[in-house]
Amino acid sequence: xxxxVYKGPFEVAVEDVExxxxxxxxxxxxxxxxxxxxGSDLHMYEGRTDAEPGITFGHENMGIVEEVGEGVHAxxxxxxxxxxxxxxxGFCDNCRKGKSAFCLxxxxxxxxxxxxxxxxxxxxxxxxxxxxxxxFADYNCVPLPEGTEHEKDFALLADIFPTGYHSTELAGVRPxxxxxxxxxxxxxxxxxxxxxxxGASRVFVVDNVTNRLDIVKEMGxxxxxxxxxxxxxxxxxxxxxxxxxxxxxxxxxxxxxxxxEEQPAVVLNQLVGTVKATxxxxxxxLYVPSDPGAPDEHSAKGELLFKVGKFFEKGQTMGTGxxxxxxxxxxxxxxxxxxxxxxxxxxxxELPLEDAPDAYERFDKREEGYSKVLLKPGR
Numbered sequence: 001x002x003x004x005v006y007k008g009p010f011e012v013a014v015e016d017v018e019x020x021x022x023x024x025x026x027x028x029x030x031x032x033x034x035x036x037x038x039g040s041d042l043h044m045y046e047g048r049t050d051a052e053p054g055i056t057f058g059h060e061n062m063g064i065v066e067e068v069g070e071g072v073h074a075x076x077x078x079x080x081x082x083x084x085x086x087x088x089x090g091f092c093d094n095c096r097k098g099k100s101a102f103c104l105x106x107x108x109x110x111x112x113x114x115x116x117x118x119x120x121x122x123x124x125x126x127x128x129x130x131x132x133x134x135x136f137a138d139y140n141c142v143p144l145p146e147g148t149e150h151e152k153d154f155a156l157l158a159d160i161f162p163t164g165y166h167s168t169e170l171a172g173v174r175p176x177x178x179x180x181x182x183x184x185x186x187x188x189x190x191x192x193x194x195x196x197x198x199g200a201s202r203v204f205v206v207d208n209v210t211n212r213l214d215i216v217k218e219m220g221x222x223x224x225x226x227x228x229x230x231x232x233x234x235x236x237x238x239x240x241x242x243x244x245x246x247x248x249x250x251x252x253x254x255x256x257x258x259x260x261e262e263q264p265a266v267v268l269n270q271l272v273g274t275v276k277a278t279x280x281x282x283x284x285x286l287y288v289p290s291d292p293g294a295p296d297e298h299s300a301k302g303e304l305l306f307k308v309g310k311f312f313e314k315g316q317t318m319g320t321g322x323x324x325x326x327x328x329x330x331x332x333x334x335x336x337x338x339x340x341x342x343x344x345x346x347x348x349x350e351l352p353l354e355d356a357p358d359a360y361e362r363f364d365k366r367e368e369g370y371s372k373v374l375l376k377p378g379r
Contacts, residue, residue: 002377003056003129004356009047010364014354017056020125020133025071028137030081034155035127036060037356037373039185040286042364044119048254048293051119058128059085059116060158062144062151066131074138081141082333083134084325085159087114087124090139101322106135113322128356130377142329145337152344153336155374156190161332161343163284163323164190167248168198170319171282175199177245180235180274182267183285184212184223186372188250189346191284192221195246197341204238206231206270208258211368219345227258232273243276252285253299262295265304272311283320346372353377 003017020029035058044051062082065075075081088095088103094112095103106114107122117126125133134140144154164187173179179195181188184207192203196219203221207213213223222238224231236243248271255267264287271281287302294300311318335341348371351359355375362370 001130029067030063032063056126058126061127080144162325162328165194166323167282167284171246172280183250247271247275277314281318
């Protein structure tokens with residue numbers, strides 16, 4: 001089959017690889033109909049992780065079940081399904097508590113939690129390919145209505161929609177809250193959209209990429225361009241209060257200052273300044289324990305200069321960690337079916353799988369029209 005294979009920093013290729021096979025009785029094989037390029041993939045693409053050449057990318061996947069292991073009971077051949085990116089068993093202590101992002105059994109050689117096609121997240125190939133093996137399929141496949149309706153919306157259930165929603169849970173967003181989201185990439189946009197769905201009174205989104213800030217304005221949120229001045233001051237001036245109720249980091253460890261200098265802790269510290277005393281911070285942007293391309297020796301070891309004194313003084317709370325996408329996927333699916341949620345507005349391109357190398361390059365450069373790309377194997 002054809003698949004997107006990592007070759008080295010800033011290089012992927014579409015190559016012939018071995019077709020996946022049923023390995024355990026609880027597996028299914030899914031023919032991929034939509035698979036998205038994620039901002040998290042860029043960390044590997046840019047050589048900012050320990051990913052080795054040869055890995056097949058792709059953790060945002062949906063498609064049609066083609067083959068079913070004899071131990072699978074809730075999924076059958078021909079079912080349309082989406083796979084939240086967390087690979088999980090469904091029966092360990094964490095899974096039973098709804099913490100499938102930190103499954104204790106699927107990644108025995110690494111930290112808790114697994115994912116498709118991501119470094120350090122277990123031996124699971126990615127779905128930027130024609131077919132994908134899905135382990136523990138009864139737990140990891142979310143069923144969808146037959147047909148092709150809502151394809152773009154449903155594809156986002158694999159990651160960015162539930163991840164954005166998760167950030168609002170981490171921050172404690174409630175109806176009437178004011179919210180600041182740092183980062184207008186796909187996850188940041190979905191965080192802002194989720195805050196709106198939950199009834200936030202005002203939502204600010206901080207970035208400096210004009211075409212992304214245009215999307216922010218079109219969706220009814222308030223864009224803040226950090227090239228125009230300190231975003232903390234801009235938001236304080238806008239709310240004329242002690243700050244916003246909730247703040248969300250959708251940037252992570254590759255954050256930059258207006259001059260382009262990489263400052264891994266800058267967004268964390270800006271959030272502390274942006275959010276009022278006793279407010280909540282949701283950290284969904286990726287932070288890593290090691291970074292081969294870090295700007296300094298401490299950042300290379302995941303050690304960041306965070307203003308913990310001010311954070312403590314303000315009595316703020318912080319939620320962090322990988323999203324439990326499965327925890328929200330069924331509910332968000334039902335909102336899509338009911339017409340109450342339409343996250344597919346963020347999808348800017350639908351391209352054949354063969355166009356992946358060019359799409360990665362353009363997405364990495366933040367080119368207009370490449371805010372969120374769906375790849376369509378077999379097109």
